[in-house]
Amino acid sequence: MTVTTKGMLIGAVLALSAVAFGFWAMILVAVAIAIGWGVGRVVEGKLDLGSLTDALRGRRSS
Template sequence: MSHTVTGIAVGAVLALSWITLGFWAFLFVAVAMALGALVARIIDGKLDLRTLADAFRGKRSSS
């Protein structure tokens, strides 16, 4: 599945949740989707938690 199709699907889910359930449900769905994407990237090995923690602490990488 291409990134465009995925983006369209995510946008449709968010729009429908806002229309049918209201703003707070939309916000909850958006946060849940973001957390799901974060967990998926960690599991796939595409996100290093140490690097992420260092970025939040203000440390810079040597590269």
């Protein structure tokens, strides 16, 4: 599945949730998608939580 296809699928899910359940349900779905993306990246080993927390705290890694 290409990045474009994934983006279209996510957009369709958000649009359907907005139409069916309203704005706040769409926001909840978007947050759930973002959390799922983050967990998937950590499990795949493509996201290092230590580096991420250091960056959010303003510490430089280099």
